[in-house]
Amino acid sequence: MRLIKSQILRYVFEDSIIFVLIITSILFLSCQNDEQEEICQSPYTEEDVRNEEALRAYLQASYVCSVDQVSVTKKTIQIAGKFIGEGVFYLSEISPYVDVTRMDTHSYKIRLTNSSFKIELDRFVEREGISYDRLLSKWVIVKQENGVDLLASHARYADEIQAIQFLEPIKLTNKxxxxxxxxxxxxxxxxxxxxxxxxxxxxxxxxxxxxxxxxxxxxxxxxxxxxxxxxxxxxxxxxxxxxxxxxxxxxxxxxxxxxxxxxxxxxxxxxxxxxxxxxxxxxxxxxxxxxxxxxxxxxxxxxxxxxxxxxxxxxxxxxxxxxxxxxxxxxxxxxxxxxxxxxxxxxxxxxxxxxxxxxxxxxxxxxxxxxxxxxxxxxxxxxxxxxxxxxxxxxxxxxxxxxxxxxxxxxxxxxxxxxxxxxxxxxxxxxxxxxxxxxxxxxxxxxxxxxxxxxxxxxxxxxxxxxxxxxxxxxxxxxxxxxxxxxxxxxxxxxxxxxxxxxxxxxxxxxxxxxxxxxxxxxxxxxxxxxxxxxxxxxxxxxxxxxxxxxxxxxxxxxxxxxxxxxxxx
The missing domain is CATH 3.20.20.80 (Glycosidases)
Structure with a gap:
């Protein structure tokens, strides 16, 4: 990969630059007046700040429900997991263009009736004019309360993917x-x-x-x-x-x-x-x-x-x-x-x-x-x-x-x-x-x-x-x-x-x-x-x-x- 000028500059100025990335809820400084507010303006939009906070909270959360295994075959997807507690639970599909932490209502979900479940679905579905491959999706358990879908587990991607062929690995013979x-x-x-x-x-x-x-x-x-x-x-x-x-x-x-x-x-x-x-x-x-x-x-x-x-x-x-x-x-x-x-x-x-x-x-x-x-x-x-x-x-x-x-x-x-x-x-x-x-x-x-x-x-x-x-x-x-x-x-x-x-x-x-x-x-x-x-x-x-x-x-x-x-x- 060619290095451009900006990469070279980092070595020239490295002793004089101090740049601190501020994350989560401390992204905005408290400003007392309009002049200070202009000085203290965050580089991030309010939407990105909220998204950052939500993603951090999601990664740090502990859930009693879990999706434990996702297996992909040539024609099907098998999802196994468990939910614990009273209420209405669903297994929800999260495609790559959906943000798991930013959804109040999940579009593609299946009602769960057994606390320990193993569900098999067709791998390919017609969706938004596309023959969508669920290989790309991750799967999460949500609990419905007052018409809102609340996360009840972390999402999980495919653990096992059935290969259509077998290629021998190319092993390194030296470094x-x-x-x-x-x-x-x-x-x-x-x-x-x-x-x-x-x-x-x-x-x-x-x-x-x-x-x-x-x-x-x-x-x-x-x-x-x-x-x-x-x-x-x-x-x-x-x-x-x-x-x-x-x-x-x-x-x-x-x-x-x-x-x-x-x-x-x-x-x-x-x-x-x-x-x-x-x-x-x-x-x-x-x-x-x-x-x-x-x-x-x-x-x-x-x-x-x-x-x-x-x-x-x-x-x-x-x-x-x-x-x-x-x-x-x-x-x-x-x-x-x-x-x-x-x-x-x-x-x-x-x-x-x-x-x-x-x-x-x-x-x-x-x-x-x-x-x-x-x-x-x-x-x-x-x-x-x-x-x-x-x-x-x-x-x-x-x-x-x-x-x-x-x-x-x-x-x-x-x-x-x-x-x-x-x-x-x-x-x-x-x-x-x-x-x-x-x-x-x-x-x-x-x-x-x-x-x-x-x-x-x-x-x-x-x-x-x-x-x-x-x-x-x-x-x-x-x-x-x-x-x-x-x-x-x-x-x-x-x-x-x-x-x-x-x-x-x-x-x-x-x-x-x-x-x-x-x-x-x-x-x-x-x-x-x-x-x-x-x-x-x-x-x-x-x-x-x-x-x-x-x-x-x-x-x-x-x-x-x-x-x-x-x-x-x-």
């Missing part, structure tokens, strides 16, 4: 990966560097249309027909995935991105997918507020899963799904306007769940990853969130609405993106309250991953990919190139020793002007440099081989340490 795999003349690097994992950008809005164009193929979903530019896919996505997965058995994660409507290949489709409160940013959060938009987004995910999760691997394979980019910086990378953190995360969880439920039909081993910058407890840019507060909310949603196999796609850049000497990062501390997680203190991320409370269903470690991470060379001087090489050697010794870190997908393969600094393993792929390998390329190649220890010795004096015993316990 070396490549970020942003693209077709180019150096594709053999994937073999020369012994790459085991990678990422690829998939901007849905570059190839999907509402009306047919020359060369498009049809994709039917929910009774609606959408059109896909297959030429675009063959020349960009397919060729890269085939080289990585079919030829080299590399495990690849797709980064799902949506352009704002004005930049979409089909602006009309973009208008459907763009979040209604979007007010800028490089990419948008999908619109999950109405049936048409949800169906369109689900159709895109379904198409990608069908094409890239095939037993014959005809087009290449996607094994993991990274949902959007650096969502702690949502205003830049998944824009849905200015929102309190729980309101934002609620929509993000819906997007993650939709992808997960759709993809698991085709690949029972597929994971979805949440994408974050190197911020942990400190806001990187004005208007951003911290990673930890979103991570904590993801855990809270998993505990209340049923767990699913999500992991972290973390961007553990140096604190100062331009400085390759990440071992001196001042605010990367060995503490769970550290402001930043960089290569210097990956032990923090490792500890998070290995803690039982953070594991999937309490037993399975969540995958952690450093899916966009690297160190830079400030210039092409020998000194700067050696510092970049040393920075990777230091990072690798941490990554390879930590059980909780599954791998690094190096950003970037080539230097790119959009990064604001030279992060590539190779120089610029242009007429001037032609992608020449930098010293860090050779260090990357030797990492994980029997030549590693001898070759890496040269960097110890530059770093200022006597040996590679650099892993610390805390």
């Amino acid at each position: 070396k990966g490549m970020g942003g795999i693209i077709p180019n003349q150096y594709i053999t690097d994937l073999s020369l560097l012994n790459i085991s994992s990678g990422t690829i950008n998939i901007p849905i809005t570059h190839f999907m249309h509402l009306t047919a164009r020359s060369g498009d193929i049809e994709h039917m979903y929910g009774g609606k027909t959408y059109y896909i530019d297959e030429g675009y896919l063959r020349n960009t996505i397919d060729i890269a995935l085939l080289a990585a997965t079919k030829e080299r058995n590399i495990s690849v994660a797709a980064i799902i991105l949506l352009d704002p409507a004005a930049r979409c290949a089909d602006p009309d489709l973009g208008a459907i997918l763009q979040h209604p409160d979007n007010n800028g940013g490089t990419y948008t959060m999908p619109d999950l507020t109405n049936a048409e938009s949800v169906n369109c987004y689900a159709a895109a995910l379904d198409f990608l899963a069908k094409r890239y999760c095939r037993i014959d691997n005809s087009y290449g394979r996607i094994s993991h799904w990274i949902m959007h980019n650096e969502v702690d910086g949502g205003r830049d990378w998944a824009n849905m306007g200015v929102k309190p953190v729980t309101v934002f995360t609620d929509t993000y969880v819906k997007s993650m769940r939709m992808c997960y439920n759709i993809v698991r039909q085709y690949d029972v081993h597929a994971e979805v990853f949440a994408s974050f910058s190197h911020s942990w407890t400190e806001v990187s840019n004005p208007g951003w969130y911290t990673c930890k507060e979103i991570v904590d909310l993801l855990s809270a949603y998993s505990k209340t609405e049923g767990d699913f196999q999500w992991g972290l796609a973390y961007h553990s850049y140096a604190q100062d993106l331009t400085n390759p000497c990440t071992w001196i990062d001042p605010n990367a501390q060995l503490s769970m309250a550290t402001p930043f997680i960089t290569f210097k203190n990956l032990e923090v991320l490792n500890k998070w991953a290995l803690s039982k409370e953070n594991k999937y269903k309490g037993t399975v470690k969540r995958s952690i990919w450093l899916s966009e991470a690297g160190v830079s060379s400030r210039s092409y001087s020998n000194e700067d190139l050696q510092k970049q090489a040393a920075g990777f050697a230091y990072a690798w010794k941490k990554i390879n020793a930590l059980e909780g870190i599954d791998g690094i997908q190096w950003h970037n393969w080539f230097d790119h002007s959009g990064d604001g600094t030279c992060l590539g393993l190779r120089k610029y792929l242009d007429e001037s440099y032609k992608g020449e390998a930098k010293p860090v390329w050779e260090v990357y190649q030797k990492a994980g081989t029997n030549e590693e220890d001898e070759y890496f010795k040269q960097f110890l004096p530059l770093i200022g340490i006597p040996d590679w015993n650099i892993i610390e316990n805390f």
Whole structure:
């Protein structure tokens, strides 16, 4: 993922900016007069403040009633649970475009007569002109009092999804990966560097249309027909995935991105997918507020899963799904306007769940990853969130609405993106309250991953990919190139020793002007440099081989340490 100027600025001004996100009912200051009220104005609307309060209360609530199991077969949905108490209870269906905390009357509900129940329903129903797949829904118990439906349980998504096929997982053979795999003349690097994992950008809005164009193929979903530019896919996505997965058995994660409507290949489709409160940013959060938009987004995910999760691997394979980019910086990378953190995360969880439920039909081993910058407890840019507060909310949603196999796609850049000497990062501390997680203190991320409370269903470690991470060379001087090489050697010794870190997908393969600094393993792929390998390329190649220890010795004096015993316990 290219880094834009706003990302670079966060490192320049980080010591002078203090930005505090205020949540729940303390979102407004008490103002005594009109002048003070203007000064104290919250950035959030009153509706968003109320929504934030309601979502927080919902996540923290304790209910005696519960939906305990949701199972999805090819044709049915089975929901089991129990209610306790006197009164009239219903099982209510909550589709993605409905907010569970903001409904007084539920439209799709079934009267419960037995306190312990198991109900089987048709999976597909006609609803609002769409053949709706209840795979996307969650289910909640409500109690009716005075004509109002009151929540009596947490909602629950599907726990089990019957797959239509079985794909063998692609297991990582080492921790070396490549970020942003693209077709180019150096594709053999994937073999020369012994790459085991990678990422690829998939901007849905570059190839999907509402009306047919020359060369498009049809994709039917929910009774609606959408059109896909297959030429675009063959020349960009397919060729890269085939080289990585079919030829080299590399495990690849797709980064799902949506352009704002004005930049979409089909602006009309973009208008459907763009979040209604979007007010800028490089990419948008999908619109999950109405049936048409949800169906369109689900159709895109379904198409990608069908094409890239095939037993014959005809087009290449996607094994993991990274949902959007650096969502702690949502205003830049998944824009849905200015929102309190729980309101934002609620929509993000819906997007993650939709992808997960759709993809698991085709690949029972597929994971979805949440994408974050190197911020942990400190806001990187004005208007951003911290990673930890979103991570904590993801855990809270998993505990209340049923767990699913999500992991972290973390961007553990140096604190100062331009400085390759990440071992001196001042605010990367060995503490769970550290402001930043960089290569210097990956032990923090490792500890998070290995803690039982953070594991999937309490037993399975969540995958952690450093899916966009690297160190830079400030210039092409020998000194700067050696510092970049040393920075990777230091990072690798941490990554390879930590059980909780599954791998690094190096950003970037080539230097790119959009990064604001030279992060590539190779120089610029242009007429001037032609992608020449930098010293860090050779260090990357030797990492994980029997030549590693001898070759890496040269960097110890530059770093200022006597040996590679650099892993610390805390």
